[in-house]
Amino acid sequence: MKKTAKLMSLLLALAMVFALCACGNSTAPAQETKADTSGSDAAPADDMPYYNFKFSVTQAATDPIAVYAQQMIDEIQEKTNGHITIELHPNGELGAINDVNELIAQGAEIINYTGADAFNATVPDLAILNCQFCLSDPSQMKPISESDWYKDQVETLASNGNVRLLTYNWFTGYRHFVSNFPINSVDDMSGKQMRVADAAALIAFSKALGCAPVVTNWNETYTALSQGMVDCAEAPLSTLYSSSLQEVTKYLTLTGHLVSCGGICMNEQIFQSMPEEYQQIMLEAAWNAGEAFGENSLTLEDEYIGKFEDAGIEIKRLDEETRQGFVDKASSMYSDPSLGFSEGLFDRIQEIIK
16 A cells, blocks of 8 residues: 555656646757767757756755755756756755656656665665765765766666766765764774664664664754763764754764765656757766865865864864774675675775775
């Protein structure tokens, strides 16, 4: 009954999206002749097709993700002389990320901000990009994006899932630890109670570090730390600070154990129907906005470290040797069968980014 209800809900949502799109002036005919891409800044001819998309983000309109989504929209609309128009829908107006991705796969004219783990059913290996200590710096997404491995993931998702991943370089920040004990080495994590979400990767990460994972809703983390139910928690700095965890912990350890990134996707059939010039504009605008967004995220990182210092929290930074100790111990998580990664995948990613 639950599956039937969800299917009916998706079908109704899809019908509403198509109805909204039909009210516009968009057409998406397949193009037999590819556009001349020499001089990518040249305005498209008036006889080029028109497209009308909706851009879905679950964040508020003032969130940096929505702000840089608008940058992407503006670049696309300017470079196509308005032949591609895109309307931003913040606050999850079109639905949750996974539900919107399902609508896209079914043919909806929607662009979505998404995570790699949203496509586990089609390309489970892609989710490694959102795993602990896989990457150490957002700049590593460039060699990843240029690698044969990544391109194969994108094309597999396109052919088997009918979703085109335009880019995956939207760096939202690092994840770090707050704790009530000093973390001077990975050995200090042994036997500690670590707050985790009910997520396979985070649970596997906790166990690999020698911690005892305690599944806790995020809104209960403050209480869990204050009452000693857990010894530590991890999240982006903005989340840790906005949740007031600096009030109930003593240390912030800048492990940077997760380079948290997101991507932009759309329907594959619609993408392939576009002239080559439009495809390139879409790809470049998604990448450019992601790069600008990442720079903004790094600026915010420094600002939040300052806020923790002002709150009296002791900031602990890892030297290269100490951090490598974390990496070595955490790497055992990648053989955890609950993650379903291909054998040797972690090592392959390390070869790409070294």
